[in-house]
Amino acid sequence: MKRFFLLGVLCLLAAPATAQQCGGRFSGFVDQLRQEAVARGHDPSSANSFFANVRQDQKVLQADRRQGVFQMPFTDFARRLISSGRLNTGRAKAGQWDSVFDRIEREYGVSRGVLLAFWAFETDYGGFQGDFNTLNALVTLSHDCRRPQLFRPQVFAALKLYEQGAFDPNRTTGAWAGEIGMVQMLPQDILDNGVDGDGDGQVDLKRSAPDALLSGGKMLSHLGWRPGEPWLQEVSVPQTLDWSQTGLRTTKPATEWAALGVTPRHGQIAGNLPASIILPQGRKGPAFLAYPNFRVYFEWNQSFVYVLTAAYFANRLEGAPVFDAGNPEPGLSGEQMKQLQRKLDARGYDVGKIDGILGAGTRAAVQDVQQKLGLPADAWPTRALLNAL
Numbered sequence: 118m119k120r121f122f123l124l125g126v127l128c129l130l131a132a133p134a135t136a137q138q139c140g141g142r143f144s145g146f147v148d149q150l151r152q153e154a155v156a157r158g159h160d161p162s163s164a165n166s167f168f169a170n171v172r173q174d175q176k177v178l179q180a181d182r183r184q185g186v187f188q189m190p191f192t193d194f195a196r197r198l199i200s201s202g203r204l205n206t207g208r209a210k211a212g213q214w215d216s217v218f219d220r221i222e223r224e225y226g227v228s229r230g231v232l233l234a235f236w237a238f239e240t241d242y243g244g245f246q247g248d249f250n251t252l253n254a255l256v257t258l259s260h261d262c263r264r265p266q267l268f269r270p271q272v273f274a275a276l277k278l279y280e281q282g283a284f285d286p287n288r289t290t291g292a293w294a295g296e297i298g299m300v301q302m303l304p305q306d307i308l309d310n311g312v313d314g315d316g317d318g319q320v321d322l323k324r325s326a327p328d329a330l331l332s333g334g335k336m337l338s339h340l341g342w343r344p345g346e347p348w349l350q351e352v353s354v355p356q357t358l359d360w361s362q363t364g365l366r367t368t369k370p371a372t373e374w375a376a377l378g379v380t381p382r383h384g385q386i387a388g389n390l391p392a393s394i395i396l397p398q399g400r401k402g403p404a405f406l407a408y409p410n411f412r413v414y415f416e417w418n419q420s421f422v423y424v425l426t427a428a429y430f431a432n433r434l435e436g437a438p439v440f441d442a443g444n445p446e447p448g449l450s451g452e453q454m455k456q457l458q459r460k461l462d463a464r465g466y467d468v469g470k471i472d473g474i475l476g477a478g479t480r481a482a483v484q485d486v487q488q489k490l491g492l493p494a495d496a497w498p499t500r501a502l503l504n505a506l
Contacts, residue, residue, distance in 0.1 A: 138265055138266075139260055140260065140261075141260075143260055147171055150168060150259070154273060154276055159276060159280070163279070166286075167276050167279050167286050169286075170286065171252055171253055171256050173256075174250065174257045176249070176293070177253070177254045177293045178258075180249075180293035187423070189422065190398055190422075191403065191422055191426065192397075192442050192445075195425075195426045195440075198426055198430070199433065203241075204433060207236075207242070210236070210242055210326075211434070217330055221331060221334035225337065225338040225342065225344070226338065226342060226343070226344020227334045228431070230431035230433075231348065232330050232334060232337075234434060235427060236299060236300055238423075238426075239296075239299070239300050240299050243329070246297075247292035247301075249290060249291060249292060249293045250287075250289070250290055251284075251289045251297055252275060252284075252289065254292075255272045255295040259271075270305060271295055271304050271305055274303070274304035275289075277308055278304055283319070283320065284304070297322055298332075299323065299326060299330075300322070300329050300330070300333040306332075309339065310332050310335040310336040311328070312331040314329075314330065315327040320332065337413060337417070342410055342413050343410055348407075348411045348414070348428050348431065349406070349428040349431075350384060350408070351381070351383060351403065351404070351406075351432070351438075352379050352381050352394070352404050353380050353382060353404065354378070354379050354394065357378070358394075358400075360400055360493045361494035362394070363393070363400075364393065364394070364480065364484055365395065365407065365477070366481060367393055367394075368391040370390070370391060370392070371389065371406060371408075372386065372389055374392060379394065379404075382441065383432075383438055384437075390408050390409065391409060392406045392408050393406070394407075395407050395425065396497065397421075397422070398443075398445035398497055399495040399496070399499075400497070401446060402442065402444075402497070403440045403442055404443075405425070405429070407428075414428055420476075421476055421477060421480070422475075445497065448497065448498065448499065449499070449500065449503065453500070453503060454473040454475060457479075457483075457502070458472075458473070458479055459471055460503075460506045461479070461506075464506075466478075466485070467482070475498065479498075481496070483497070483498045487502060490506075
């Protein structure tokens, strides 16, 4: 499955002040990129051949604007992505590449379930890695003025890979947002974290599972993964809990949560590790303890519902039970969520783009306004909240 959202650590290199940052005639924009590449020290003939056939891809722009899947609540999203087939394949892959996962755990401290989950969600274990021309995608998104600062550095990272013989501007393909390979890594991530896992002298993330998995493990380590620590744990929470203390903005030692009546559904509370209570669908839905490693997931992908589902699936692959869905109050439709975001924005809250997605900014605003209105501050927007506003 191709990546739904921009992944990876993005190297925000400063471009020359005279460079055209985005927009304008596409061919003129490409000429500016070529000139900037030479100014950065790349060989002119290399830059010319690299950019010779680049084209704007309207399908990339359409994919960038079509991310409504993130409007789904966690339970629906998780059930859509996690199937018995994916579980069984993941367990088979764990056995097939056992020595590789042993090496990842030994060198980077990343548990195998974590990488198996990414491998599954990103490309169905390598089965579909995306068929967008990568250079066209990166240049198209750099030219587009929505987030050029995110994609423009990746164009020059791809040029470095090209000069190393590891990128073909005409044939390298991947996801619409420019990620490449089985676990979908951006060019700068490949430069920084690519590992020749099978010892054949090259880093091939498209055809070599050892290369892809070890590179992914190294990247997570680079992003701050804490070796040997958990990332997410399903819990039961007492109905007497102070709901305003839930959410990623509040952390307490796990033992403090236990003293407040929070109990694990599987395994043991992780001692004094700092943790947050996550209620993806409010106080009546599923509940999780999120440990420091959970936050590293947001460096890989910034969608809350994707991150939570990937972290939960990693637990399932390592033996955790199916989560207790509870009986959450009905949420809002996409249009109702946009209406809520507009109301919150009018009250001065920073909810980001009005997109109908319950992201971190909207969650924080919902929890704050719930508390002010005397409603249970569990960060789950309902029709009652919308009416109250």
